[in-house]
Amino acid sequence: MPATTTRSAEAKIADILRRKNLSVTDSRKKILSLFLQSADALAHGDIEKKAGEKFDRVTVYRTLQAFVEKGIVHTIPTIDNSILYALCKDCKEGHHHDEHVHFVCRNCNTTICLDDIVSPRIDLPSGYKAESVQVVIHGVCKNCNRGFEDRKD
């Protein structure tokens, strides 16, 4: 049992699931804990790997789908056509509010949510009505910017 999953973390996870009307199952607990432990967004493949071959691929698909529908995670579109998933801060079922900026590091290739940087207002040509603004910034992240010395992981 990993030290990173304490008793209270377990309780918190179950609580999140119950609040979203999802039954508390092994796969959901495990996958949700991966998100809670991860600083950056995860792809379907990351989750399969990190879950340690423990769950069927189909279960991962269905779990992620349920999480998105219930507003537990949101998706981030990427330039290479992979979908990334990250925890929502405060989304309701079927009603996402993820108007924050996403940052993709070209060095370590991680994507993170900058929850505190909200999307800017942008003036559009007359006639257009904006309802949500997604921003994805590519660059070099905080960690990688230190001296740019190779890797750390």
Place this chain on the structure above:
Amino acid sequence: MPATTTRSAEAKIADILRRKNLSVTDSRKKILSLFLQSADALAHGDIEKKAGEKFDRVTVYRTLQAFVEKGIVHTIPTIDNSILYALCKDCKEGHHHDEHVHFVCRNCNTTICLDDIVSPRIDLPSGYKAESVQVVIHGVCKNCNRGFEDRKD
């Protein structure tokens, strides 16, 4: 010869291809003309359909790939994990500059490049270095807004 492809359009198309060091073939001419005629971004599937079953699916993949590499079109990531392609305004080979805003209409479901609306500068937490900013705005477009005035979901 379709009325929409005039002699000068043909010449323009061939010219674009030659300038990018691509040989001028039927599929490339056809697919490039679709982009030149289209106001909005196209998905792989749209291109297959609009090209009228004339080209092999594989050729469409390879043509789009060549266009992206040569800086003729750029990709737009979408929330549903489909890739859209749209003409570049001024990209060099291997060096895209598509710092403009993309607009997705939730009514007619088209995506367009707002070439004149450049991405805003966004203040990031210290340590982060931005190199490019992608903005995708969802809402209702100019055309669809006529007659949609009072709605708000």
Place this chain on the structure above:
DNA sequence: GTAACTGCAAAATATTTGCATCCTT
């Protein structure tokens, strides 16, 4: 004529669906 492009077939991936079984409530 040569190099590059295309179409076909097939392989490799990715995603979805049906259903019997197992688990949560």
Place this chain on the structure above:
DNA sequence: AAGGATGCAAATATTTTGCAGTTAC
């Protein structure tokens, strides 16, 4: 006990690759 979730198998869908024939230059 009942309804939902899971795992397996299989059906679809998507993308890539190899190669022989064709076309652009």
